Amino acid sequence: MPEANSGMANQPTTSHRTSDRACTLATPSTESCRQSAYTMPHKEESQLEIVELHPTFAAEVRGTNFHDLGSDVFDEIHAAITKYGVVKFPKTGLDDAGHVAFASRFGELDDVSPYTKHGKKHRLAFEQLFDVSNLLEDGSVAPIGSHRAAMNKGNSLFHVDSSFNPRRAGYSLLKAHELPPKGTGGATEYADTRTAFDELPEELKKELLEKDYVACHSLYHSRKTAAPGFLTDINPEDHFMSRHKLVQRHEPSGRMNLYIASHAHHIEGVSPEKSRQLLDTLYKHACQPKYIVAIDWNDNSDLILWDNTCVMHRAMAGTYEGKHARDMRRATVHDGSIHAWGLNEPSNDRMGFP
Numbered sequence: 512m513p514e515a516n517s518g519m520a521n522q523p524t525t526s527h528r529t530s531d532r533a534c535t536l537a538t539p540s541t542e543s544c545r546q547s548a549y550t551m552p553h554k555e556e557s558q559l560e561i562v563e564l565h566p567t568f569a570a571e572v573r574g575t576n577f578h579d580l581g582s583d584v585f586d587e588i589h590a591a592i593t594k595y596g597v598v599k600f601p602k603t604g605l606d607d608a609g610h611v612a613f614a615s616r617f618g619e620l621d622d623v624s625p626y627t628k629h630g631k632k633h634r635l636a637f638e639q640l641f642d643v644s645n646l647l648e649d650g651s652v653a654p655i656g657s658h659r660a661a662m663n664k665g666n667s668l669f670h671v672d673s674s675f676n677p678r679r680a681g682y683s684l685l686k687a688h689e690l691p692p693k694g695t696g697g698a699t700e701y702a703d704t705r706t707a708f709d710e711l712p713e714e715l716k717k718e719l720l721e722k723d724y725v726a727c728h729s730l731y732h733s734r735k736t737a738a739p740g741f742l743t744d745i746n747p748e749d750h751f752m753s754r755h756k757l758v759q760r761h762e763p764s765g766r767m768n769l770y771i772a773s774h775a776h777h778i779e780g781v782s783p784e785k786s787r788q789l790l791d792t793l794y795k796h797a798c799q800p801k802y803i804v805a806i807d808w809n810d811n812s813d814l815i816l817w818d819n820t821c822v823m824h825r826a827m828a829g830t831y832e833g834k835h836a837r838d839m840r841r842a843t844v845h846d847g848s849i850h851a852w853g854l855n856e857p858s859n860d861r862m863g864f865p
């Protein structure tokens with residue numbers, strides 16, 4: 512079994528360095544590992560080393576051999592993502608094909624056709640890789656103020672992926688391909704929405720459980736919020752909105768989750784004022800620093816796996832913008848849980864823009 516706490520030189524860079532703890536999935540009940548409501552696989556020997564990145568969620572998993580990943584190790588990864596919601600794999604050595612192959616083990620993959628249908632030219636070789644870089648289609652860095660930079664800004668607000676589509680995203684797997692110089696920004700932050708729900712004021716929690724509110728999500732809404740000067744001729748209310756319960760049980764872990772995101776436009780069945788006030792209160796609550804971890808990217812093949820149905824995420828700004836490439840590629844797994852379609856009619860229609 513790998514040695515716990517193998518030394519600070521090996522510690523990952525996060526904003527919660529003091530809470531880093533090493534443990535393995537084979538020993539989930541050691542003092543340093545937080546207990547959770549489900550059972551971890553019973554194994555004599557774990558091949559993976561888990562280093563916790565925050566007191567309530569997120570971990571770095573070391574020792575994965577991506578070139579020979581058997582079902583035992585995959586089961587351990589599955590247990591880790593269920594417990595932690597966010598798992599970073601440093602230096603995977605994966606190329607685009609390996610990235611897509613690994614992602615497809617988690618379920619059916621989404622693709623970029625809704626964007627290319629709107630005229631966006633796809634820069635990457637795989638339709639299953641979303642281009643979340645700051646690059647234009649010719650590979651040059653998108654100038655600050657360009658349409659591309661403005662659309663990227665949407666990712667800088669805490670969100671979950673694809674809550675605006677009839678079928679939401681489950682897991683996302685974001686891999687670095689080319690990183691900007693160290694010290695120029697570009698970390699990815701995550702917010703623990705399961706713990707945020709647990710720690711809501713009792714009265715508010717009671718109201719949410721009793722009313723069982725439905726939130727309506729729109730890609731246009733979050734894009735316009737992040738970049739108010741763009742998409743000025745689009746009114747989100749003229750377009751499809753995806754309907755999802757605001758509070759739901761996260762099926763894999765059995766824990767409750769606050770399913771909120773920058774895409775949430777309004778809550779059904781209440782006045783616009785009440786809707787705005789409630790969404791703002793809940794979003795602000797979930798985005799408090801105590802629920803957030805920032806994860807740095809260090810190597811061009813680092814990969815972060817997260818579960819959109821129990822965490823939010825956002826890309827951090829930096830001085831690299833407009834100057835240096837930050838080439839990030841994301842595979843997105845359609846949710847396979849009972850909440851995947853929310854209250855929407857199943858359909859292959861998905862939102863996109865040029």
Ligand SMILES: O=C(O)CCC(=O)C(=O)O
Pocket residue numbers: 643666672683685697698699700824825826827839841
């Ligand atoms: O670029 C990042 O750090 C995150 C981008 C994002 O929101 C995503 O890939 O879903």
Ligand SMILES: [Fe+2]
Pocket residue numbers: 666670671672824
């Ligand atoms: Fe995202």
